[in-house]
Amino acid sequence: MKLTKFYDKAYDWALDIGPLIIIGLIILFIGLWLIKVVAGRLRAQMAKQKVHSSLQPFFLSLTITSLYILLIILVMSVIGFQLTIFSTIIGAFGVAAGLALSGTLQNFAGGVLILMLKPFQIDDNIVAQGQDGVVTTIQIFYTVLITADNKTVIIPNGKLFNEVIVNVTREGKRRLDFEIKLGYAANVEQVKTIIWDAIKVTPNILSDPRNKVGISALEVDGVKFVVNVWVNPADFGTTRLALHEKIINDLVAGGIKLPGM
Numbered sequence: 001m002k003l004t005k006f007y008d009k010a011y012d013w014a015l016d017i018g019p020l021i022i023i024g025l026i027i028l029f030i031g032l033w034l035i036k037v038v039a040g041r042l043r044a045q046m047a048k049q050k051v052h053s054s055l056q057p058f059f060l061s062l063t064i065t066s067l068y069i070l071l072i073i074l075v076m077s078v079i080g081f082q083l084t085i086f087s088t089i090i091g092a093f094g095v096a097a098g099l100a101l102s103g104t105l106q107n108f109a110g111g112v113l114i115l116m117l118k119p120f121q122i123d124d125n126i127v128a129q130g131q132d133g134v135v136t137t138i139q140i141f142y143t144v145l146i147t148a149d150n151k152t153v154i155i156p157n158g159k160l161f162n163e164v165i166v167n168v169t170r171e172g173k174r175r176l177d178f179e180i181k182l183g184y185a186a187n188v189e190q191v192k193t194i195i196w197d198a199i200k201v202t203p204n205i206l207s208d209p210r211n212k213v214g215i216s217a218l219e220v221d222g223v224k225f226v227v228n229v230w231v232n233p234a235d236f237g238t239t240r241l242a243l244h245e246k247i248i249n250d251l252v253a254g255g256i257k258l259p260g261m
Helices: 001-050 056-079 084-100 103-117 159-160 188-201 233-253
Strands: 125-128 129-136 142-147 152-156 174-182 212-219 222-231
Touching: 001 056, 056 129, 084 129, 103 129, 125 174, 129 152, 142 159, 152 159, 174 188, 188 212, 188 222, 188 233, 222 233
Parallel strands: none
Antiparallel strands: 125 129, 129 142, 142 152, 174 222, 212 222
16 A cells, blocks of 8 residues: 555655656757867867967866856756745855965966956066066966076966066067266267267167167266167166176276266
8 A cells, every 4th residue: 555655755746846857868968069069169269360379278278167066057947946045155254265265366367368458478588577578378377587697577457467478578578767867077079979889880789770879867976878778678687787898998998987986
């Protein structure tokens, strides 16, 4: 008698739930097929739009994972599962994970924005976070610079994107500026001629835009001459050293008295 009641209840349950399970399975198989189609088209579209290679796996993974979660929730709803507790658990986990990974998520967001907006690229010389170097790597969470003295600097992308970034390379040319202070006894035209001659023979100085030499200030103890010359960003350091040395040597050879002499 008890066995008969059990079979009756099982039969009634199968009649009520069975069609829902079949519909859920059909939706599941169709959904899995559609996710594969979407993934293929998304991959092709990102390649066509030339999305950065570091971002493609992330966007693809995020999209596919989100679609899988939505599909599972849809199937569970069709079958009749109560999702209230499930949703509460996911929400609590999301809040806890967000609090624990707030710094990491900030770096992640900064990395995504850097790769999408491209304020700088690989091999660009940038000045940021008190560091001056050439960009060698742009990752999702951090950016790597190599400084002129061969130091490897790793900067978190969250801090990097939220502060001022000076891209020295982007415009293609960089101006080298410095001042020379001489006494009032120095002949102005002679000094300017010596500086111009030094500029003409120093390698890597560009003729366009126009270079400038002139007096920038008249002070109590002397005259300040300003020198503005244009160079390629990669030649900035070596050209500065060479031009400084050439000007000093030529001023001394021309009989110009330097401060402290």
